[in-house]
Amino acid sequence: MADTELAAAIKTALAAVEIPGGGDLASYAGLSEIIVTPSAVAFAIAVAPGMEAAFGPAREAAQLAAQSAAGTRKIMVSLTGGKASAAPSFSHGKPVPPGKTPVPGIKRIIAVGSGKGGVGKSTTAVNVALALQAQGLSVGVLDADLYGPSIPKLLALEGQTALREDGIFAPHEALGLKIMSIGSMLTKDQAVVWRGPMATSALRQLLRETDWGDLDVLVIDLPPGTGDIHISLFQQAVVDGVVIVSTPQDLALIDARKAIDMLRRLNVPLLGLVENMSYFIAPDTGTRYDIFGSGGAEQAAADLDMDFLGAIPLVMSIREGSDAGTPPMASAPDGPEAQAYRAIAQRVLAQFPAETR
């Protein structure tokens, strides 16, 4: 069945679901578009603040109705209660959002973010994850960049789905890392528009319904910028700290500062700043060129009152290796790029108490 036909069939099935106050879900104005991917179906039901509990049975009925039409695809139904549910409560003067809980089996979550796209956030996330693994830790990577998942490409996992028969996601294994990505639910080049509530619900499920086993560290590759996905993640999960990746050009811009400001407001610890594509190493001579001047990022980190974690050179081998699914930490573990990633991982780890590393 074509995706559009399946979406229509599910909508028809939702006509049998009654909603509070009378009427059926298919004709309810708060029902979102129904998104169909090769392994999942996602839709959201927007309800007035305070009506979440009343809509609980309708959500369950919708889940069942959709499942009977969708066969083996995973059904992701999110109920959104408007702004009221996002309001944090306070404890000891600090906001404690409702439902902020650790993820079982995962000792520590480190997120990697950036002010804008294309600065090398995913490349940094994967290589730092590999560098943490090289320190003897068990490490997973969650690609939360729902709008442009690039981890499957970086680790040559494109086109592989990750759904188990019991509806739990089984993470991929690549280079010893456990990997889960929204990209694992999409075919190559499939343009899926994940809208607000669906995107946050998808992320919650990827985080909590993946069989991670026991991990010392889960590295989350965030979408660029600041948005609903970030806020929802930081409100629902205990994130131990965030690494911000920036290019020298971006540092002067407002984007990275905006992201940092958001994290501070959400009380998420900032682990520090990584400057990517910082200097150029000539492939023929190995000479280093500080094309953007030197020391700018360190100064910017100091201005922003955060630690400087290190600089990664701009080198063709990073781009080529990444495009081929072999990041430098794996292809040249003794090379200068790998050393730079290792130093960053060490500085990140050093921020946590020794007994918990």
Ligand SMILES: Nc1ncnc2c1ncn2[C@@H]1O[C@H](COP(=O)(O)OP(=O)(O)OP(=O)(O)O)[C@@H](O)[C@H]1O
């Ligand atoms: N240090 C580097 N040297 C050379 N190329 C790099 C370096 N870091 C990243 N790249 C390349 O830059 C491109 C963007 O990198 P990446 O996908 O990691 O960025 P991103 O910030 O995660 O982007 P997006 O916002 O699209 O997710 C990729 O082609 C990658 O191989």
